[in-house]
Amino acid sequence: MAFWSRFFQRIPPADFVRAYQAFPEPDPKLPWREVPYTVIDVETTGLDPRRDALIAIGAVNVENGRVLLKQTWYSLIRPPADREPSVESIRIHHLTPEELQHAPPPAEVLAELLQRIAGRVLVVHVAQVDVRFINAALKPFGGRLRRPILDTARLALTLHLNARWSGEQPHDMPDPAIELRALATALGLPVYAQHNALNDAVTTAQLFIAQATILADQGRSNLAGLIRAGGV
Amino acid sequence: MEEIARFLRSYPPFDRLPDQVVSQIAGELQIEFVRSGQTILTRGGKPSEFLYIVCKGSVDLLRGEDQIVDTLGPGEAFGHPSLIRGQPPLVTVRAHTDTLLYLLPGAIFHRLRAEYPQFAAFFAASVIERLGYALQSRQAESNPALFQTRLRDLVARPPVSISADATVGDAARLMRAERISSLIVDQVPPGIITDRDLRNRVLAEGLPDTTPVRQVMSAPATTISADALAFEGLLLMLERGIHHLPLVDGDQIVGVITHTDILRRQSNSPLFLPRLLQRATSLADLRRYTDQVAEAVGTLMAAGARVSDIGRVVAVAHDALLQRLLRDAEAQLGPPPVPYAWLVLGSEGRYEQTLRTDQDNALVYDDSASSEDVSYFEKLAELVVGWLVECGFPRCPGNIMATNPEWRQPLSVWQHYFRRWIEIPNEEALLRIAIFFDYRQVYGQLPAELVLRTITQHAAEHRIFIARLARAALRQPAPLTFFRQVALERRGEQRDLLDLKLRGTAMVVDLARLFALEAHSNETNTIARLRAAKAAGVLSHEDADNLISAFELLSSLRLHHQQKQIALGLPPDNLINFHQLGPRERREVKESLQAIASVQRGVALMFQTDRLA
Numbered sequence: 001m002a003f004w005s006r007f008f009q010r011i012p013p014a015d016f017v018r019a020y021q022a023f024p025e026p027d028p029k030l031p032w033r034e035v036p037y038t039v040i041d042v043e044t045t046g047l048d049p050r051r052d053a054l055i056a057i058g059a060v061n062v063e064n065g066r067v068l069l070k071q072t073w074y075s076l077i078r079p080p081a082d083r084e085p086s087v088e089s090i091r092i093h094h095l096t097p098e099e100l101q102h103a104p105p106p107a108e109v110l111a112e113l114l115q116r117i118a119g120r121v122l123v124v125h126v127a128q129v130d131v132r133f134i135n136a137a138l139k140p141f142g143g144r145l146r147r148p149i150l151d152t153a154r155l156a157l158t159l160h161l162n163a164r165w166s167g168e169q170p171h172d173m174p175d176p177a178i179e180l181r182a183l184a185t186a187l188g189l190p191v192y193a194q195h196n197a198l199n200d201a202v203t204t205a206q207l208f209i210a211q212a213t214i215l216a217d218q219g220r221s222n223l224a225g226l227i228r229a230g231g232v
Numbered sequence: 233m234e235e236i237a238r239f240l241r242s243y244p245p246f247d248r249l250p251d252q253v254v255s256q257i258a259g260e261l262q263i264e265f266v267r268s269g270q271t272i273l274t275r276g277g278k279p280s281e282f283l284y285i286v287c288k289g290s291v292d293l294l295r296g297e298d299q300i301v302d303t304l305g306p307g308e309a310f311g312h313p314s315l316i317r318g319q320p321p322l323v324t325v326r327a328h329t330d331t332l333l334y335l336l337p338g339a340i341f342h343r344l345r346a347e348y349p350q351f352a353a354f355f356a357a358s359v360i361e362r363l364g365y366a367l368q369s370r371q372a373e374s375n376p377a378l379f380q381t382r383l384r385d386l387v388a389r390p391p392v393s394i395s396a397d398a399t400v401g402d403a404a405r406l407m408r409a410e411r412i413s414s415l416i417v418d419q420v421p422p423g424i425i426t427d428r429d430l431r432n433r434v435l436a437e438g439l440p441d442t443t444p445v446r447q448v449m450s451a452p453a454t455t456i457s458a459d460a461l462a463f464e465g466l467l468l469m470l471e472r473g474i475h476h477l478p479l480v481d482g483d484q485i486v487g488v489i490t491h492t493d494i495l496r497r498q499s500n501s502p503l504f505l506p507r508l509l510q511r512a513t514s515l516a517d518l519r520r521y522t523d524q525v526a527e528a529v530g531t532l533m534a535a536g537a538r539v540s541d542i543g544r545v546v547a548v549a550h551d552a553l554l555q556r557l558l559r560d561a562e563a564q565l566g567p568p569p570v571p572y573a574w575l576v577l578g579s580e581g582r583y584e585q586t587l588r589t590d591q592d593n594a595l596v597y598d599d600s601a602s603s604e605d606v607s608y609f610e611k612l613a614e615l616v617v618g619w620l621v622e623c624g625f626p627r628c629p630g631n632i633m634a635t636n637p638e639w640r641q642p643l644s645v646w647q648h649y650f651r652r653w654i655e656i657p658n659e660e661a662l663l664r665i666a667i668f669f670d671y672r673q674v675y676g677q678l679p680a681e682l683v684l685r686t687i688t689q690h691a692a693e694h695r696i697f698i699a700r701l702a703r704a705a706l707r708q709p710a711p712l713t714f715f716r717q718v719a720l721e722r723r724g725e726q727r728d729l730l731d732l733k734l735r736g737t738a739m740v741v742d743l744a745r746l747f748a749l750e751a752h753s754n755e756t757n758t759i760a761r762l763r764a765a766k767a768a769g770v771l772s773h774e775d776a777d778n779l780i781s782a783f784e785l786l787s788s789l790r791l792h793h794q795q796k797q798i799a800l801g802l803p804p805d806n807l808i809n810f811h812q813l814g815p816r817e818r819r820e821v822k823e824s825l826q827a828i829a830s831v832q833r834g835v836a837l838m839f840q841t842d843r844l845a
Contacts, residue, residue: 066335067263069233188288189265189332192235202233202263206332210265217267 016111017143023119028224033065039123041200043093045085049136053079058197067205074198076103125204127151127232153178155211155230243307244816245354262335266327273325280311282335289331293323303716312355384458387487401441414476423451455480525549539787547583561615569605570598573680581670588624595634596680599642650687657700702839705742710829711735733806736786782824
């Protein structure tokens with residue numbers, strides 16, 4: 001009985017989740033530059049939200065179409081005892097179990113995350129992974145991320161297809177790599193040191209403003225246009 | 233964002249800010265992406281709220297709809313003039329390519345300007361101020377006493393003076409009592425008497441100690457402003473061959489400095505050179521002397537001297553050598569049968585020689601010379617030119633030397649040459665003018681320089697001549713691409729080369745010669761010519777100052793390059809690889825060339841050079 005009730009019963013949302021949900025959604029008709037965005041990137045111990053843990057998150061705000069380096073945020077997250085990072089993953093993110101043990105617990109970090117992104121549009125590169133991890137972490141608190149969420153990998157694909165249709169690129173041109181560094185480099189943008197959640201968030205943010213500017217040039221100048229081109 | 237801080241640190245003026253501060257700045261930036269063709273700032277529009285720094289891509293600065301004033305690339309900044317004045321931008325800024333910009337908020341920019349004078353100076357509104365600042369900072373960097381010390385600060389005590397009617401005995405006793413080696417002679421303008429005068433003009437001449445000071449003093453004394461730099465004092469003493477220099481502040485003499493006061497600050501000084509020359513007894517000694525002069529150039533350069541000042545030191549030293557050689561030649565051949573003059577030409581004539589380069593000289597003798605006398609000068613020229621070769625000055629490959637009979641002529645023939653070049657300005661004449669109009673008389677009793685100057689002074693009355701000269705000065709355009717970037721050359725295997733002489737300093741030399749003639753000026757030094765043209769109103773103040781700064785900068789880069797090659801045992805040339813320069817230097821070169829190009833455009837309009845084609 002206890003098992004079933006836990007399965008069906010919706011967990012009542014925590015206060016910080018309620019506060020997040022209370023914010024009005026941005027108006028999709030707004031020109032893209034007038035919408036506030038937060039670009040995030042996460043580090044995890046692996047790729048499976050059921051087995052692996054969220055261990056770091058980086059965020060940077062975009063306002064008036066500009067990346068604001070003064071409005072950045074970075075935090076480590078203490079993983080559950082049974083989900084400590086594997087040796088292979090440490091090699092990628094350079095975060096050691098010792099460092100992570102002193103990190104704040106998920107509740108604290110998630111509360112701050114939701115407070116920071118409330119009323120803003122979330123931008124993520126390959127949103128699928130990051131969003132699943134955050135939603136999994138939010139589940140015990142009765143929450144999940146609200147849409148719209150924009151994915152720079154999807155935006156890249158749309159831009160690529162647009163270019164193909166408009167004849168700017170030959171039809172046999174392969175689809176673009178979705179790797180962040182490759183996309184940034186292709187647009188002539190600088191890439192900051194990889195595999196640090198904050199640096200990757202800033203690289204993603206630059207990619208995003210470039211993509212949004214190009215889309216606006218192609219006639220999709222409001223938030224709705226961005227959502228059509230790269231919403232998840 | 234350490235990468236952004238590192239990016240900023242590799243460009244001026246951020247490279248001069250403390251690391252910590254740049255890291256903080258990086259955290260204050262905003263990042264903006266603009267598409268090719270998009271306008272960032274509008275001329276006459278909303279004042280700039282940021283200092284914009286190009287991260288990737290390039291932007292055009294435009295005056296009017298399509299007149300591109302400048303193109304900026306990574307690390308270069310814009311928006312500051314508007315930001316500083318709080319006024320609408322004077323230029324429109326448009327993305328030339330898709331461009332990523334770092335935006336530094338105005339409040340932070342103003343704070344940095346208040347806290348770091350170098351930062352403020354860098355963003356001073358005009359190109360000229362920036363170029364001036366570049367030179368200044370280079371001098372300050374390389375240090376020392378000579379270029380930072382004001383003469384005023386070397387004064388140990390107030391000056392002691394004596395009446396012109398006092399006796400030399402009184403003077404000697406006063407010097408002993410005060411333990412000094414010179415006295416100011418009280419009169420207007422003041423004179424000076426030194427221990428040297430007592431020895432050379434009194435004792436050695438067998439004069440009694442009752443001789444009045446008036447009779448042996450030097451008056452008026454050579455003086456210099458108390459606020460002049462130690463180096464300027466040094467240069468003046470070197471040029472005049474004096475050892476005491478009274479300092480004036482208004483009409484007051486505030487002290488006297490001696491050459492040892494300055495030498496104490498600088499051990500390896502060119503002031504030792506005259507002594508070396510005096511003691512030389514053989515050609516090998518003289519060769520050593522010219523080696524020392526070459527070394528002094530390195531020392532002065534390392535000490536941060538301006539190239540124009542180094543040029544003057546070298547001219548003084550080489551003139552002294554030439555005078556010595558001519559005296560030696562006269563001693564060997566007997567006194568000259570008629571008066572003559574020895575002229576130096578080209579860079580030497582302009583006081584701009586910094587290396588031992590090919591000889592460029594000529595000889596003028598009095599019209600009364602007989603055919604026998606003429607052969608005297610032939611022998612004299614052979615001797616001196618030969619000795620110069622031994623001292624390290626190769627023969628001129630174009631044979632512009634006093635040994636060439638064409639350039640060893642009586643004064644009337646020289647007058648004819650000069651007049652013909654002006655009246656019939658054909659290709660050959662234009663080539664000659666570029667060398668022979670930059671002349672100085674270094675030795676000889678014949679007032680050749682004076683006579684020939686009256687011809688060059690009136691050259692501007694021949695408008696066709698001036699127009700031809702203007703066209704020749706534009707033949708070598710400033711090496712800039714359509715997008716106002718530096719145009720580079722390729723020679724054989726080497727690419728990205730810039731010829732700092734042909735496509736740098738020589739362009740300014742040609743322009744300065746033209747402007748000086750137009751201003752009826754007799755100056756031969758490029759900077760002096762530009763100043764004269766400015767004073768005469770031939771050249772605007774801004775253009776003159778820009779050209780002077782550009783000339784100093786390009787000459788300085790060239791000299792540094794050559795000194796480096798010499799240190800490596802390579803033959804010095806004028807070719808630098810542009811991309812091997814630091815970002816600061818690249819920018820300075822670009823701005824210098826743009827300054828030159830701008831004056832060239834003005835010349836084309838002013839002299840209507842296209843109509844002559």
